[in-house]
Amino acid sequence: MSNEPPIEGYVDPSIPNPNREEDAPIIIYGYTPTLALSVLALAVYALLLILHVYRYYAHRLLAFSVLLVITTIFEIVGYAFRLQSSPPPVGDPYKTINFIIQYFFIVVAPVFLSAAIYTTLTSLIALLGSSLSPLGLPRKTIIAVFVTADVIATIVQVAGAALIGVAESNRKSPTTANNILLAGLAFQVFSFLLFLILLGIFIGNARKAAVSRGEGGMMRFTAAVVGASLLVYLRTVFRLAETAEGIGGYASSHEAFFGALEFAPVVLAVAVLGWWHPGRLVGRRG
Numbered sequence: 001m002s003n004e005p006p007i008e009g010y011v012d013p014s015i016p017n018p019n020r021e022e023d024a025p026i027i028i029y030g031y032t033p034t035l036a037l038s039v040l041a042l043a044v045y046a047l048l049l050i051l052h053v054y055r056y057y058a059h060r061l062l063a064f065s066v067l068l069v070i071t072t073i074f075e076i077v078g079y080a081f082r083l084q085s086s087p088p089p090v091g092d093p094y095k096t097i098n099f100i101i102q103y104f105f106i107v108v109a110p111v112f113l114s115a116a117i118y119t120t121l122t123s124l125i126a127l128l129g130s131s132l133s134p135l136g137l138p139r140k141t142i143i144a145v146f147v148t149a150d151v152i153a154t155i156v157q158v159a160g161a162a163l164i165g166v167a168e169s170n171r172k173s174p175t176t177a178n179n180i181l182l183a184g185l186a187f188q189v190f191s192f193l194l195f196l197i198l199l200g201i202f203i204g205n206a207r208k209a210a211v212s213r214g215e216g217g218m219m220r221f222t223a224a225v226v227g228a229s230l231l232v233y234l235r236t237v238f239r240l241a242e243t244a245e246g247i248g249g250y251a252s253s254h255e256a257f258f259g260a261l262e263f264a265p266v267v268l269a270v271a272v273l274g275w276w277h278p279g280r281l282v283g284r285r286g
Contacts, residue, residue: 009168009248015087015094023094024169029085030253032093037259038083044267045075051274059279064123067116071109071270078105096165103161107239110266111150113273114192114232118143120225120278121199124206124218134201142198149191156184164247174247185240192233199229224276228269235265 009026017023049072056065081102084091091098122139125132133139160181167174203222238261242251251257 010253012087012093017094018092020095022097023092024096024099024165025094025171026168027093028096028099028165028168029093029255030248031255032087033082033085033091034255035083035086035090037255037263038079038086041079041263041267042076042083045072045079045270048072048267048270048274049076052270055274055277055279059277061277061279063119064116064278067112067119068270068273071112071116074105074109074112075266075270078102078109081105096169100162100165104158106262107157107161108154110232110235111154113228113266113269114150114195115143115147116273117225117229117232118146118195120273121202123278124222124225125202127218128206132202132205134198134205137198146191146195150188153184153188153191156187157181160184178243178247182240182243185236185243189233189236189240192229192236196229196233199226221276221278224272228272231265231269231272235262238262238265 009028010030011017011026012032015032017025049069052065052068052072056062056069059065079102081098085093085095085098085102087093122142125139130139133142160177160179160183163177163180164174167177203226206222207219238251238257242249242257245251
């Protein structure tokens, strides 16, 4: 008799496990990733990459454009590896490395998206005047604090996800690794909530100034930034709730939640910032 502990987790009865060295005994996703979602994501992000490259050449807003280009490239790489986890003959949903790499790129991509949003807020402060900065914070402080918070949170999340993959492959409990992932997500939810509060304070300060100057277009652009920020926050809250359920929870075992609350919010935020690009407002910069 085998001394290995019983398998706990999702196994697709229609897809035999190849049981290669790189395969986990279960499908770590909690479901078999569909080919359709990955192909859709790759197609949409490829179009958005073209859009943001065009916006860069049209407006030369370097920091913002580079951050959004990196976001789309990371998403493309992430979904390319997720595609390799779709059912045979295209992929192998049991392969651990595909799960880890797709998780890394799909989780890290919104960090660059968030950084782009932070730079947009600081650009608006520069445009309207430092007197409107929330709590009088310097622009560089806002970027430094929130980018640092995102980097720390993401490192913790990626470490937790990698440890989950290792634990599942070795038939060990992933509880500790999941708690590490949960801590990173909780910190990210908290830090981005603080940013939303600062963004709300800025909007309150800027609204009267924009109206008095007849800058209705600026307020429409600010509304787009707020919309993108809320979409990013929705995605982060979903990730927190999903992880809080634990491995094999309802949200983490149904790809529809991933599609609706991970893929859709991020792709919409990237699209919104591509259409209402800050370069259209502040003009060309070298």
